[in-house]
Amino acid sequence: MSKIDAGAGSQAGAQAAAGAGAAGSQKGARATSRTSAKVIDRIATGVFYVVAAFFILLLASITAYILYKGALAASPELLSFVGDGVGIQLFNTVYLVFLSLLVTMPVGIMTGLFMAEYAGSGFFVAITRTCIEALSSLPSIIVGLFGFLVFIQMTHSKWSLWAGSLSLAIINVPLIARTTEDAMRSVPRSYYDGSIALGASRWQTVTHVLLKASIPRIITGMILAAGRGFGEAAVLLYTSGMSSDVNFHDWNPLSPTSPLNPLRSADTLSVRIWSLKTEGIAANSQQIADLAAAILILLVFVFSLGSRALGRRLQKRMLSGN
Amino acid sequence: MRIKIRKTLIVLLSVFLLGFSLIGCASTSNSGANSSGTTGTQSQSSNLSGSISISGSSALYPLANNAATAFKKDNPDVSITVGGGGSGTGLNNVLAGTVDIGNSDVYATEKLAAAEAGKLVDHKVCLIGVAVIVNSDIAAKVNDLSTAQLTAIFSGKTTNWQDVGGPDEQITIVNRPSSSGTRALFVKWALGGQSDVEGDSSLQTDDSNALLATVGNTSGAIGYIAFSYLVNAGPGVAKVRIDGVDANYDNIYSNKYQIWGYEHMYTAGQPNAQTQAFLDYMTSKTMSTQAEIMGYGTISKLNAAAAASR
Amino acid sequence: MASRLRKWQTEYLGRTLVTAFGLFVVVLTLGILGFLGYKGSATFIDYGHSLTEFLISSKWSPGEAGQSGSIGSAVFIIGSLEVSSLALLLATPLSLAMAIFIAEVAPQRLSTTLRSVLEIFVGIPSVVYGWIGLAVLVPFIADLFHLNFGFSVLSAALVLALMICPTITSVATDSLAATPNEYREASYALGSTRWQMIWHVKLRAAIPGILTGVVLGLARAFGEALAVAMVIGQSNRFASSLLAPTNTLTAVITANMGNTTTGSEYNDVLWSMAALLLAISLLFILLIRVISRRGQAS
Numbered sequence: 001m002s003k004i005d006a007g008a009g010s011q012a013g014a015q016a017a018a019g020a021g022a023a024g025s026q027k028g029a030r031a032t033s034r035t036s037a038k039v040i041d042r043i044a045t046g047v048f049y050v051v052a053a054f055f056i057l058l059l060a061s062i063t064a065y066i067l068y069k070g071a072l073a074a075s076p077e078l079l080s081f082v083g084d085g086v087g088i089q090l091f092n093t094v095y096l097v098f099l100s101l102l103v104t105m106p107v108g109i110m111t112g113l114f115m116a117e118y119a120g121s122g123f124f125v126a127i128t129r130t131c132i133e134a135l136s137s138l139p140s141i142i143v144g145l146f147g148f149l150v151f152i153q154m155t156h157s158k159w160s161l162w163a164g165s166l167s168l169a170i171i172n173v174p175l176i177a178r179t180t181e182d183a184m185r186s187v188p189r190s191y192y193d194g195s196i197a198l199g200a201s202r203w204q205t206v207t208h209v210l211l212k213a214s215i216p217r218i219i220t221g222m223i224l225a226a227g228r229g230f231g232e233a234a235v236l237l238y239t240s241g242m243s244s245d246v247n248f249h250d251w252n253p254l255s256p257t258s259p260l261n262p263l264r265s266a267d268t269l270s271v272r273i274w275s276l277k278t279e280g281i282a283a284n285s286q287q288i289a290d291l292a293a294a295i296l297i298l299l300v301f302v303f304s305l306g307s308r309a310l311g312r313r314l315q316k317r318m319l320s321g322n
Numbered sequence: 323m324r325i326k327i328r329k330t331l332i333v334l335l336s337v338f339l340l341g342f343s344l345i346g347c348a349s350t351s352n353s354g355a356n357s358s359g360t361t362g363t364q365s366q367s368s369n370l371s372g373s374i375s376i377s378g379s380s381a382l383y384p385l386a387n388n389a390a391t392a393f394k395k396d397n398p399d400v401s402i403t404v405g406g407g408g409s410g411t412g413l414n415n416v417l418a419g420t421v422d423i424g425n426s427d428v429y430a431t432e433k434l435a436a437a438e439a440g441k442l443v444d445h446k447v448c449l450i451g452v453a454v455i456v457n458s459d460i461a462a463k464v465n466d467l468s469t470a471q472l473t474a475i476f477s478g479k480t481t482n483w484q485d486v487g488g489p490d491e492q493i494t495i496v497n498r499p500s501s502s503g504t505r506a507l508f509v510k511w512a513l514g515g516q517s518d519v520e521g522d523s524s525l526q527t528d529d530s531n532a533l534l535a536t537v538g539n540t541s542g543a544i545g546y547i548a549f550s551y552l553v554n555a556g557p558g559v560a561k562v563r564i565d566g567v568d569a570n571y572d573n574i575y576s577n578k579y580q581i582w583g584y585e586h587m588y589t590a591g592q593p594n595a596q597t598q599a600f601l602d603y604m605t606s607k608t609m610s611t612q613a614e615i616m617g618y619g620t621i622s623k624l625n626a627a628a629a630a631s632r
Numbered sequence: 633m634a635s636r637l638r639k640w641q642t643e644y645l646g647r648t649l650v651t652a653f654g655l656f657v658v659v660l661t662l663g664i665l666g667f668l669g670y671k672g673s674a675t676f677i678d679y680g681h682s683l684t685e686f687l688i689s690s691k692w693s694p695g696e697a698g699q700s701g702s703i704g705s706a707v708f709i710i711g712s713l714e715v716s717s718l719a720l721l722l723a724t725p726l727s728l729a730m731a732i733f734i735a736e737v738a739p740q741r742l743s744t745t746l747r748s749v750l751e752i753f754v755g756i757p758s759v760v761y762g763w764i765g766l767a768v769l770v771p772f773i774a775d776l777f778h779l780n781f782g783f784s785v786l787s788a789a790l791v792l793a794l795m796i797c798p799t800i801t802s803v804a805t806d807s808l809a810a811t812p813n814e815y816r817e818a819s820y821a822l823g824s825t826r827w828q829m830i831w832h833v834k835l836r837a838a839i840p841g842i843l844t845g846v847v848l849g850l851a852r853a854f855g856e857a858l859a860v861a862m863v864i865g866q867s868n869r870f871a872s873s874l875l876a877p878t879n880t881l882t883a884v885i886t887a888n889m890g891n892t893t894t895g896s897e898y899n900d901v902l903w904s905m906a907a908l909l910l911a912i913s914l915l916f917i918l919l920i921r922v923i924s925r926r927g928q929a930s
Contacts, residue, residue: 114654408890
């Protein structure tokens with residue numbers, strides 16, 4: 001069943017290629033239409049450059065706006081790890097997203113594998129896939145309250161990094177599962193056939209060939225998931241709390257005020273931004289929020305560049321290893 | 323190469339498992355620390371430890387947060403976490419036992435069924451006044467509104483500033499959500515409980531800072547907001563007198579200005595030692611001075627008539 | 633023989649593991665659906681409201697503290713549909729063009745940088761989008777159309793489109809890049825221009841992936857609250873035009889969830905709205921799938 005699935009995409013593609021080739025050769029028969037095809041090609045390319053330029057300009061101006069406002073607010077005191085400084089939140093953000101990805105990635109990838117290779121292609125899978133997709137349309141606050149009910153109220157615990165990262169995983173597992181599934185399905189069928197022909201088992205083929213070929217797209221999924229984690233406020237508000245009581249001289253993960261303790265309450269950069277923007281009444285609350293937003297942008301940018309580089313290296317190493 | 327990858331995987335997996343086991347340990351040690359903290363404080367209250375968690379009202383959040391930081395300096399062994407989320411969240415959480423203190427802008431009976439509200443103990447910690455604000459383009463001509471004019475505006479009967487002595491400009495009402503504590507205070511004490519405040523051109527904002535920005539950016543806009551948000555507000559908005567009375571705490575203390583309410587900290591039953599100490603700190607002299615700087619009022623300054631009005 | 637046995641063991645183990653995870657997520661998903669359905673039904677069971685009142689009426693004043701009022705949510709339902717569809721209509725062509733540019737047209741170095749730049753925008757908190765919208769876009773719309781204020785369906789859709797563009801573009805770019813190179817070569821060999829190759833070959837082969845991006849974008853659009861709430865005006869009435877304010881389901885849920893208590897009518901109706909939101913987005917996703925199947929078949 002799944003073999004057919006895996007091949008379905010490429011078959012459709014092959015038909016499309018043949019179709020286009022036919023279209024191309026028909027047109028090629030008449031010189032006038034060939035020149036018009038070339039003109040259309042030029043126009044299309046021009047349109048793409050214009051659209052891209054517009055988009056880039058828009059994104060660049062927003063980035064510049066946020067960074068500029070952040071730079072205006074920057075001061076050594078606000079960049080520190082004590083008092084009003086945003087250092088604590090920066091640490092919390094990175095730590096929480098890390099914890100969350102630790103759960104999200106294995107579960108998401110496994111689910112994606114299941115959907116692409118083992119679940120068959122029946123009605124049940126179609127329904128499940130749709131449900132998983134719909135799940136990501138839930139307002140964050142609903143997921144937050146669900147997480148609060150399950151991870152905090154039912155376990156009789158308090159706000160914690162762990163509860164926050166698990167709730168975040170609820171949002172992100174669907175995303176990783178879908179991107180993994182899509183990526184696996186789009187691996188050319190010849191890879192699969194080749195591997196099986198060489199005597200590999202299905203599991204070996206799936207993990208060694210299909211999964212490896214899918215790494216770049218899974219990385220994209222991971223970056224998007226992490227981005228959601230970096231930017232999420234409403235989910236964490238109810239699960240990981242809005243303040244942190246941290247002692248940066250205590251690195252024993254068992255101690256209640258240790259930065260590493262996953263059971264402590266923690267506010268991330270975006271939760272801090274949210275609370276300052278909505279509830280802040282201090283004279284400098286808007287400035288702190290602007291600074292935190294600028295730092296967050298830089299963080300996401302570095303993370304995105306870094307994980308792409310890592311993904312490329314990982315894939316190169318894995319492919320050369322085989 | 324392949325062995326290397328397998329090794330990396332094994333290392334990662336063991337780190338993961340180690341993390342889980344550590345978490346297991348941490349959870350037991352954590353609860354142990356908490357319970358010992360509580361018993362310790364009962365014997366000697368001068369040396370407090372344990373934890374306090376607070377959530378609820380966004381209007382009270384800045385003050386609670388400020389108080390927590392100051393309290394922590396005096397009691398370094400107490401771990402305090404403060405969250406906002408809204409009055410309903412505070413009441414829900416304190417009822418469910420997930421926080422020690424639930425903050426609310428309104429009496430619990432206004433949000434909860436009587437049976438549930440009965441389980442909570444009310445601690446009034448300060449006052450909050452609500453002011454009517456307008457966009458600064460209106461302020462030059464309209465700086466005073468009567469209760470009747472205000473009611474007419476917010477019920478959508480008066481739609482042009484000309485009718486209340488202002489310029490020929492459309493009135494844009496900026497509301498808070500209908501479940502908001504600030505809105506409840508405003509409707510009850512400024513509009514005499516009249517609930518129909520959805521004017522034809524009314525806008526609504528989730529939070530007070532967005533309300534400030536919306537009133538400040540929209541010509542002909544009118545809204546209402548807690549005093550605490552006006553302390554550091556920009557020049558885009560201006561306060562309006564109600565029936566000739568300025569919106570400030572002196573007028574609230576002397577029972578001249580009516581749009582105000584208590585800020586409540588609810589506990590489920592009687593609080594434990596460290597929570598009681600924090601509640602006492604909230605109403606202490608030092609904190610009252612700080613609260614007034616931040617735009618909150620002191621309960622003990624109310625005169626007899628004002629106190630009797632609630 | 634031994635190696636074959638081991639092979640069977642890993643095969644079996646792997647399959648069991650993956651199936652277990654898959655079923656876990658399926659059960660989790662169904663669990664959340666059930667939870668929402670259960671919480672959402674209280675409005676109709678405990679407070680005796682009719683589904684028709686909820687869907688058709690626009691009279692909105694739910695009760696608190698055991699009181700009962702009216703729960704007509706038509707304004708918010710229509711508002712959500714308007715804003716999300718408009719945002720999708722604006723974002724999809726732009727994102728597709730951008731994805732094609734990155735995957736096919738742009739030089740290698742530019743396209744890598746562009747992808748990372750795009751991903752920043754997934755990580756910007758909604759509240760920052762909201763404040764930029766409030767400070768820059770809303771006054772701009774008011775000036776442009778000579779309005780009293782710029783809070784409108786259009787402002788909300790623009791902010792939302794900007795927020796979902798990176799998601800759609802990222803996923804679509806991947807999908808385009810993943811189409812086998814032979815298609816491109818075959819197409820060029822048959823004498824087609826780059827545009828013909830993109831239009832007839834690449835886009836068609838990439839349709840499933842592109843649609844995943846669109847669906848994820850749509851889901852985000854339905855679920856987004858903070859940014860939309862700040863620029864839509866949150867007016868409890870139907871929008872008379874794209875330039876008029878209205879309100880959405882998500883904005884109402886987020887604005888009031890924290891201010892109401894569990895078990896009150898107000899709180900229950902917010903959960904009903906969440907369940908409805910999920911139902912609507914299920915419907916939209918199915919619709920997109922059906923359309924895509926038709927498109928692919930032709």
